[in-house]
Amino acid sequence: MTTISRQEFLLRARLDQTTLEAWVTEEWLIPGGSAEEPAFTDADLARAALIHDLKRDLDVNDAGIGVILGLIDQVHGLRRTLAALLRDARVRDGRATPTRDA
């Protein structure tokens, strides 16, 4: 994933520096890179958009946002594990039948 600089991220995520710092402190956003030169990704951008939606459109308060983000990340993890399990189960009894070459 390509990284996005702080300046570009602020612009594209429609954030100001103070808000960004608050979100990072809350660990709603966890940028890579160093504290002086953080590196953001498209996933961070999409997560910032989600936080905007939660705050502005869905009227969720700050305490709720942390809870929701944590639960969403858990659901994603669960879905990944479920997908891996299903894939594994299919391969396990994947006795695909051969067909003759035409």
Added chain:
Amino acid sequence: MKDPYEVLGVERSASLDDIRTRYRKLAKKLHPDLNPGNKKAEEQFKEVSSAYDLLSDPDKRARFDRGEIDATGAERPRQRFYRDFADADHAYTDASGFEDFAAGDDIIAEILRRQAQARANAPGADLHYHLAVDFLDAVNGATLRLSVPNGETLEVKIPPGVETGQVLRLRGKGAPGRGTGKPGDALVEITVNPHRFFIREGDDIHVELPVTLTEAVLGGEVAVPTPTGTVMMRVPKNSNTGATLRLRGKGVRRHGGGHGDELVRLKVMLPPAPDPELEKFLSGWEAGRSYDPRRGMQP
């Protein structure tokens, strides 16, 4: 584009507060990030969002009501949703919610362990398949297609002489790698189906060939099936049941080159119905009485 009032389910006279309340209610239900995996929710959410965009702006709403703009006039380009990154590895990845039910379950524990180990550019896993191959395809070689669970079709080249238990490796046909990691291999374990009359022993093919009494006694040319087609073989005069004739080079291709042989074991067959002429001949046939094939069998 649907009517924005219909999409939100509000009257045309609804107040801005009503519209906002209604939108929040729908958005809470339909936001794609609150519905990971539900594709319909995204469609509906987009409709609801653009309807809200239009109706929450008094100016746009008035213009729409006057028929100056249509419902598409307000669609805002939507960025990618966070759920689109659900499969990506990032700082927020959380796989901690299942340790309770994974405890004591080897399969789940193994998958979790593998997930935890997966690094940015890890190569893909090898995938294992079983393929049943017809006897003749195994002897002569063939190209078979194997449909695998992900919907793809693998072309499997069966080398001549393949045996049950042999594993063919298809490079790069396994699970995809992460990042710049190479994909794994597909490992195809071969099972050779038995044949109706050919039996393989090493590089040789064994076949039992029924011959008539006439052919056995007088000898002659008979047609013999081999894995590569029918060949003519000379049966010598006075050939008995059990006599084994060798067809050179008609067996399985050897690893280092050349072929094994086909060994043809004769089996004398009388005609299914009694034959008066044969009975008459044998009653008067002296040698038939004096020859004792069981001579060596006294205990």
